Amino acid sequence: MxxxxxxxxxxxxxxxxxxxxxxxxxxxxxxxxxxxxxxxxxxxxxxxxxxxxxxxxxxxxxxxxxxxxxxxxxxxxxxxxxxxxxxxxxxxxxxxxxxxxxxxxxxxxxxxxxxxxxxxxxxxMGEVQWCVGYSEPNAGSDLASLQTRADDAGDSWKINGQKIWTSGAQHSDWCGLLVRTDFSAKKHEGISFLLVDMHQPGIETRPIALISGASPFCETFFTDAVAPKAALLGQINVGWTVGKRLLQHERASQTGGSMGGRGPKPLNEIAKAYLGVDGEGRLADADFRTRLVRHEMDARVHGQTLMRAAAEARGNNSPGNAPSVLKNSATNVAQIRAELTLELMGSQGLGWDGANYSHDEVEAVRSWLWGKAMSIYGGSAEIQNNIISKRILGLPDNTQST
Missing domain, CATH: 1.10.540.10 (Acyl-CoA dehydrogenase/oxidase, N-terminal domain)
Known part of the structure; x- marks a missing residue:
């Protein structure tokens, strides 16, 4: 080439x-x-x-x-x-x-x-699988309260603690792990980021079964697990900055910029098949037509903002706040599309399985249910709104006690 x-x-x-x-x-x-x-x-x-x-x-x-x-x-x-x-x-x-x-x-x-x-x-090369060890039973949205510890053991770190909701941990070869390395520092300042080999006896994963029967999440236990000193990513006790940057990469990956794979069928084509068209070839339902146009405008604005943010971030590896805006925007676009899809399908948008429903109709229902999780994973919508209000709009922190 x-x-x-x-x-x-x-x-x-x-x-x-x-x-x-x-x-x-x-x-x-x-x-x-x-x-x-x-x-x-x-x-x-x-x-x-x-x-x-x-x-x-x-x-x-x-x-x-x-x-x-x-x-x-x-x-x-x-x-x-x-x-x-x-x-x-x-x-x-x-x-x-x-x-x-x-x-x-x-x-x-x-x-x-x-x-x-x-x-x-x-x-x-796709030879290894990674997971991320962030949330703990008592440190979810308030992640900086994490208690999993890494103690200096000379030429290595000794790790003890528990993580939860560790996606894919049972299949992973490596883990990007947030640990506390200084318990005397302020909670945001005593955290470090380690690259940990999952193939060792000191790590146990327990899949969490969901009502669907799947187990994409795990409890992960560390009992005198070991990582070499060279496993430290970034500076000691500055892992909060590294961890935030990773979350920004995660949110960016959830905003519609992934590579490959054919995108979803245009919603207007689906709507015409279910709702029909008038004499001028427009959707017969004028109200739905208006809401569909608004949705398409939101989707295009999101796409343009995504490209602008990517251009602005080029060559800059310091944490920024645009991913929080894009995460909520992507969630809004995806969830509204799912709602409109089920609405236009009518009773055919209520099926879970069976010969009365097509594959696309069943997938629309399942996608609608799964899409509800977008408001939570990768940082909840409320957390993103807090970031936007404080770090972009400059509004006061309303979480502080008076």
Whole structure:
């Protein structure tokens, strides 16, 4: 492939990306992204092959530096790559766990050269799975109250404590772990961030069964678990800053900027099939038509804001506040779409299973229910509103006692 510099010809890159994808993406996987979106990495042979091919190209992490195995692409090129993947029904095969979306970008921000060389290439190749150890039974939204501790043991850290809601911990090889390293400091100032190997006897994971029967979350127990001193990401007792940056990467990944996979069918097409059209080809329900237009406007504004925030953040690894706005915006757009979808389906939007409902109708109901969690995971909507009010609008902290 040609070496595209700063003055990249986007359409030339589009042509080369399209040709490479058509030559390398397995036709057997077209439109089958669901095969690669489980709690752990898929062992399906075609997905294993696609994961290796995309990783060797560096396009599992298209904007990461080439020296660590990334694609070295610009943000504009990465957007084009995502568009071309969606066009042919391709998808990202290494999005299991938190390596690509959270841990990797945070290591790029704060890691030593040794940490980058050790951890980034396996993430890009899809060889390892990462989880994140943040929440505790008594430290959820007030995460800075965490009590899991890491004590200095000479050439290593000795870790004891408990985490909860650790997504995918039972499948993970590594964990990005927030621990308390100074109990005498203010609670935000005595926290550090460690990169911990999950394959050791001092770590136990207990999956939490949900009413659906799935167990995507775990309780995770640390009993004299060990991490070398080199496992410290960033500075000692400055882990709160590192942890916040990771959350921003998480929220950015939840705002509609993920790569590949064909997007949802346009809502106006679904609406026409269920509601019908008038003599001028418009949706027959004028009120629904108005609300659909408002939704589409919100979705487009969100997309434009996402691109603007990405441009403003380029080259700046200090924590910012735009992800909080985008997290709530993405949640609003997704949840309203789900509500409108069920409304236009009428009684067909009430099914859970059975021959009376199509696959799309059943998926619409399940997506609507699952989408309610968007207001909670990655930082609740209320927490994001607090961040926006204090750090963007400059409003006083109303949580302080008088």
């Amino acid at each position: 040609a070496d595209f510099g700063a003055d990249v010809d986007i359409e030339a890159f589009r042509g080369e990306a399209r040709a490479w994808l058509e030559a390398n993406f397995p036709a057997s996987l077209k439109g089958k992204a669901a095969l690669a979106t489980g709690e752990s990495k898929s062992s399906h042979p075609d997905i294993v092959a696609w994961r290796r091919t995309l990783g060797e190209k560096g396009w599992s992490a298209p904007t990461w530096p080439k020296e660590y195995g990334g694609g070295g692409l610009t943000a504009a090129q990465a957007r084009v790559l995502g568009q071309e993947m969606a066009r042919i029904g391709a998808f990202h095969p290494s999005m299991f766990g938190m390596g690509i979306t959270m841990i990797g970008p945070t290591i790029l921000d704060y890691g030593t050269e040794e940490q980058k060389k050790k951890h980034l290439p396996p993430i890009i």
